[in-house]
Structures are given as structure tokens and as C-alpha cells.
Amino acid sequence: MRDDKVIGKTISAPLLAWYDRHARDLPWRVPPGRGRADPYRVWLSEVMLQQTTVAAVKNYFIRFTSLWPRIEDLAAADDAQVMAEWAGLGYYARARNLLACARTVAANGGQFPDTRAGLLALPGIGPYTAAAISAIAHDAPETVVDGNVERVVARLFAVQTPLPAAKPELVALADTLTPPARPGDYAQAMMDLGATICTPRKPVCALCPISKCCDAFHQGIAADLPRRAPKPAKPERSGIAWLGRSGDAVLLEQRPAKGLLGGTLAFPSTGWDGQDLPAPGPADWHRVGEVRHVFTHFSLTLTVLTGELTGPPLRGRLVPLRQFDRSALPGLMRKVWDLAIDPAKP
DNA sequence: TATCCGTGGGG
């Protein structure tokens, strides 16, 4: 990479001017020019946004900040309630780390560390989130690199190396672009640009404020970048889930804290790797159908059995329907519940 | 370094 080429990428001025006019109105965002955001809200939003779309996060963020306006409130919250409020958002290790982080920060006076290194030491905060909090909440000149920025930078410099191998190269290039002035607005502007203009499929280069600086645009290959290494095929797995009833109660259990759907509420099931677990209690089990669910690295078909328990359950606990809330279940288990409630509905 | 970890929407 030639030095003059790097220095030539003076994108921050037109990008910030664009951001001043087009910044999206988001629940966790302080509009440009209206001061710094609350570190607690920045942290919470950034953790929720990890590998998750803005649309999916919005209502969760509003709900969480309504229930727990300050980090001390969240730190004092009940584990099960936090897991229930997180249910449906996915990647449940985030919820466990969220609570651990909140309790650490609250125990240290309620103030987040104001350095990238201090933030990195907290559970659930990695390179991206540490840089984002530093830049957005503290206006520190940190380089924030998420999937959007990777794409924007890959196109700006026409990087042909496929992801994820290209990541270090893209981070280094992004670092040459971070301006000393308004780094927080700059970071959000890069991400907004990636989300609305420099999109994965059909980038709208005609509306891009920095297309003049973009190698991929000039070469006519913006839509082809970044390149990606081919992904391994997704294996198929299967298992059985039991929806046991006893009068007005349903049989539920808490999944083990670690691993898939760790710590979430669930109907008892076999393992999904071919394990042959017994039913969770005596009942005249009968099949109601099956549900399909696609996880990040495998697809699952779960056969659903229901039955009225004729004796005490061997595992899990009976929860009265009055205390049961479908929204406390992760997505897969919502499908199981919906199937058992109304097998005719698709 | 590679694998594991959810879910929903868009093309």
C-alpha cells in the first residue's frame, strides 16, 4: 500500500457533512452536535447490536432501558428476568455477560472505564465494542470496525483478499482513516453509510458522499466486494422435545448455563446429536408434529410430543400457565409451543 | 486459528 494513496483518502469531511444531514434517528443515539451519549446506553445498545439488526434491537433496547434505566438497576436485576427479557434476541451468552459486566461496573462505582483497554477487560466487550464505546460515549479517536466498516473499507481500497482473512488488513486501513475530530460521529457515520448506502448487495454509489475516493467504485466492482471465503455446509440434526402438561401447568426446564441456548427456558428435549434421552416423566406421549429451526452452524428438526403427566416429572419443573409467558422462550421453543397450542397452524 | 453461538429480513 502506497503512502500517498492512504493519505489521499480524506473522507472524514464529506462523510461527516453527510452524517449531519442523514444520521438515522435511533433510540440509543444522540443526534450529531448534541453532546455525548450515556456510556450505559451505548454499551447496552452495542452489545444488543452484535450480529443483530437494528430493527430487531430497537424494542429490546427500549424495554431494557425502561425496566433498568441505570446500570445499577440492571446489576440488581434477577438473572431469570434478564434472560426472559433477552429471549428471542439470540446469542444468549450476551445476556449472561451483560449481567456480569453490569455487576462488575456497578461494584466499581457505576462508571464504565474510559479507556479501550479498561473496557476490553470486561465480559462481553471485545475489540469492536470497546472501540465503539470509547468513540461514541467518550469521543476518543478509536477505530471502530464492524461488518459495515469492513465492507466500506474493502471497497474504498478495492481489497481483493477474501474475508475473514482480510480482517487485519481492513482494520489497518480503517485505522489510517480515523480522524482526530468528532471520532464518535465519524464511527457512526461509517456504520450508517454501510447500512444505508454502501450496502452488501446493491450499493447506491450515486448517493455516496465519498464515492470520489472509492477505488472499487472507479473500477466498477463495488458490488463484488468484499470477497468472502466459501462457507462450510450446514449439517442436519434432529431430536425430540416433550411438552408435558399436568392439569393447568406445563413442564419447563432451564438449559445448562453454557453452550447452545445456554441459560434459557426450554421444554425438555433429547440432545440433538443423536443422544437417546428418556422422556421427562410418565405420560401417554403422542406426536403433534415437528418444528424446523436453523442455527448458525446446523439445521434442526425437532419432533414434538405432548402428554398429560401421570406421575411426578423426572426433570424440569411444572409451571402454572398463569405464570407462563411465551415471550420468555427462545425462538426455537416458541415454535414448539405454538405447534402444541395449534397444530393446524403452519 | 477455527469453531461455537440465534434470529429475522431481504433478494
Place this chain on the structure above:
DNA sequence: TCCCCAAGGAT
């Protein structure tokens, strides 16, 4: 229908 992938982190 299927595939892509989204403001990643932990191990």
C-alpha cells in the same frame, strides 16, 4: 425456497 448476513465475543 434458499442463501446471505447483521453495530462480534469467547474459547
